[in-house]
Amino acid sequence: MNFISATGFTDDLPDLEISIEKAVSDDDFIKKICTPLFGGGKRLRPILFLLCARAGKNYSKEKALPLATALELIHTASLVHDDILDGANKRRGVETLNSKYSAQIAVLVGDYLFAKAFQLVSENNYGDEISLALSKLVKNLCIGEIMQDRALFVVPTLSEYYSRINLKTAFFLSTCCRLGGIVAKLEKSDVENLANYGTSLGLAFQIVDDLLDFFGEEKVTGKALGGDLKSGVITLPVIRALQAGKNFTTLKNIITQDKISDSDVSTAIKIISESDAVEYCKNRAASHIDCAKLDLPPVIENSVKLSLEKISDFVINRNR
Ligand code: FPP
Ligand code: MG
Secondary structure, eight states: OOHHHHHTOOTTHHHHHHHHHHHTOSSHHHHHHHGGGGTTOOOHHHHHHHHHHTSSSOOOHHHHHHHHHHHHHHHHHHHHHHHHHHTOSEETTEEOHHHHTOHHHHHHHHHHHHHHHHHHHHHTTOOHHHHHHHHHHHHHHHHHHHHHHHTTTSOOOHHHHHHHHIIIIIHHHHHHHHHHHHHTTOOHHHHHHHHHHHHHHHHHHHHHHHHHHHHSOHHHHSSOTTHHHHTTOOOHHHHHHHHHOTTHHHHHHHHTSSOOOHHHHHHHHHHHHHTTHHHHHHHHHHHHHHHHHHHSOTTSOHHHHHHHHHHHHHHHHOOO
16 A cells, blocks of 8 residues: 555645646756656655645645645755765665766755745745744754764764654654644644644654665665665664674674675664564654654544544555
8 A cells, every 4th residue: 555545635636746746847957857856755744734734624725735835845855965965876766866967966956946845835925933834844954964964873872863853854744734733723732732743753754764774675665775874874773783782793893884885784684683673663663653643633623633543554554
């Protein structure tokens, strides 16, 4: 089952795709270079926003779509820049811009997508609260990446790992839910609860992402295995496997050298799978999902609540 059918929510999605396509059609070269970037995305962020925007009684698709589009553009811009930082060759099943063209082109395309997102937001008069939330979101994405980049090949503490994944992923999902709640004109406390749902969902999402980096199928995830390790990003499966003690020295030696080969990645995967790290990560992700579900406010429309619950179940069982 893919992500979109798992949510049981499809209403606005054809229009969302048209809106994304239109947003990157300013010029023939931009269109040619940008369209493939959106190919294999799950649309998790705009879907969270659109669902939360439907949580109240006054949903307007016309009002919601430009902001949903802007969220996917910001996310894609961040991935384009992330691939430069990681030196990644593949994303969403296609060759990255830094690999196919150059890092220079990729920087500019990321900037372009980012600017387009803010153009959509300004043109549609969403107001200061939403603009401020978006600025804070991008600021946190950058801080999360800077923290990560400053500590490459260094084993983070559990709390450092959590701060990082909160800034680079959970805060984004939380913002999508918060913006939906604001557009739906929910009470402040209900908006906060939706945002808390997004935070817990995001923590679980990133932990699963970090597991998939070691145990995913490249054809399904659309990116190369062991990418985090090779770029020096040390994540929860490794942190836990190191704590478990067995083969500590071999694993520590692999992850702290600045050139990691495919065979090092295979050895690391073997050590991780022989420890309790996979189970530990899955348990942590599952407990964040339990918290996410508990945060869903009772006032929201039943069908929206059901879809948000399905999304949270999908996030821990996903393979891409
Ligand atoms: C993917 O996560 C990357 C991110 C969640 C954030 C990247 C953010 C920046 C590069 C800051 C710049 C932002 C903008 C808007 C221009 P990951 O690296 O854990 O996962 P991956 O395996 O998919 O690369
Ligand atoms: Mg990355």
